[in-house]
Amino acid sequence: MITSIVDSIHEVPVAEWERLARPAGLYLSHRWLAGEEEDPTVTSAYCLVRDPDGTLLAAAPLYLVRDEPNDSYQPETVLPPRLRPRVIAGARRGYHNTPLVSPGQDACLTRLRDAARRFADRHGTTHWWPYLTTRATAALAPLYPDPPLHLEDDALIPLPGTGIDDYIASLPARRRAGIRRERADFAAAGIRVRHQPLADCFEEAGALLAGHQREHGHDRDGVDAMTALLERQAATMGDEARVVAAHDAGRMIAFCLYYHYASTTWIRAVALDRGHPAPHLYFNLMYYLPVEEAYAHGTTALHAGMTTVEAKRRRGADVSALYALADRQPGAQVTGGVLDTPPPADRQSPA
Numbered sequence: 001m002i003t004s005i006v007d008s009i010h011e012v013p014v015a016e017w018e019r020l021a022r023p024a025g026l027y028l029s030h031r032w033l034a035g036e037e038e039d040p041t042v043t044s045a046y047c048l049v050r051d052p053d054g055t056l057l058a059a060a061p062l063y064l065v066r067d068e069p070n071d072s073y074q075p076e077t078v079l080p081p082r083l084r085p086r087v088i089a090g091a092r093r094g095y096h097n098t099p100l101v102s103p104g105q106d107a108c109l110t111r112l113r114d115a116a117r118r119f120a121d122r123h124g125t126t127h128w129w130p131y132l133t134t135r136a137t138a139a140l141a142p143l144y145p146d147p148p149l150h151l152e153d154d155a156l157i158p159l160p161g162t163g164i165d166d167y168i169a170s171l172p173a174r175r176r177a178g179i180r181r182e183r184a185d186f187a188a189a190g191i192r193v194r195h196q197p198l199a200d201c202f203e204e205a206g207a208l209l210a211g212h213q214r215e216h217g218h219d220r221d222g223v224d225a226m227t228a229l230l231e232r233q234a235a236t237m238g239d240e241a242r243v244v245a246a247h248d249a250g251r252m253i254a255f256c257l258y259y260h261y262a263s264t265t266w267i268r269a270v271a272l273d274r275g276h277p278a279p280h281l282y283f284n285l286m287y288y289l290p291v292e293e294a295y296a297h298g299t300t301a302l303h304a305g306m307t308t309v310e311a312k313r314r315r316g317a318d319v320s321a322l323y324a325l326a327d328r329q330p331g332a333q334v335t336g337g338v339l340d341t342p343p344p345a346d347r348q349s350p351a
Helices: 014-021 030-036 108-122 134-143 164-169 173-188 202-215 223-240 281-297 309-314
Strands: 002-006 042-050 056-065 087-089 127-132 149-158 192-197 242-248 251-261 264-272 301-305 318-326
Touching: 002 108, 014 030, 014 056, 030 042, 030 056, 030 223, 042 108, 056 108, 087 108, 108 127, 108 134, 127 134, 127 149, 134 318, 149 309, 164 173, 164 281, 173 281, 192 223, 202 223, 202 242, 202 251, 202 264, 223 251, 242 281, 251 281, 264 281, 281 301, 309 318
Parallel strands: 087 127, 264 301
Antiparallel strands: 002 042, 042 056, 056 087, 127 318, 149 301, 149 318, 192 242, 242 251, 251 264
């Protein structure tokens, strides 16, 4: 095997990268990573493992983080005090991470770890993998000195059949009645629903998103910051960045930003004007309208992400754990065990 590090995702052909990324998820897709390269708070690199014929067997983005605006990706917030890595291996955003490895090529994981160590060492630090899926954690954990740290729980809603009625029918009877009522009450309120590219509405959405972030204690995420973040996503992802939004009296009162990728529809951000009296506004924008869009596009699952996990479980979500694996400084001693604490109240964030 041949291991190399390149400076840009654009040095890897799209089809070659996507062959590994599509089973892994949106936040490791070629187009998403191209957008992340434009973030001025990091220096990006990519570890590639190829066979002697040049076939790409495994890969992982690497990020040297200079300034982390998202509390949930700050080592001092989510890791034990003795661990302060400044290099992220894998996805830096989206709370969903895994190394990219061809089937049957798990031996490449050691090469990815070693490359991440060398990259971090050159910058005088160590590396970590945040928000690893349970499967990825099981594969990587034997390569690291400390046990995995439980960070959060992740929700994925299966979408059986061919339409939202099939989804509702798959739920327990009590939940079916509740969801039908929530949909009917929202429809009866006469709120206009619009479907559009993010590029057409990022300014309105940015203002709502800033309010959502402020309500959850993210004071750095003001209107300018959130608008710029959504504008960058719109420019990078183009028409793949889709919004379903609720409008009343000519203004946006709620929106959901989502992406269809591979067999899954990924919820990226949801925000609403909590002062608006529309009934069940959040549940319709977070779940039911995106579910309709997922069926229309032909995906078979809705990735609902972290936080408010019980509400998602009541709407049919399968819940799995997300972990971190962190490398230690050379010569450090193992002093801790598995950190298995409940998640904070609500850390849902678009960043």
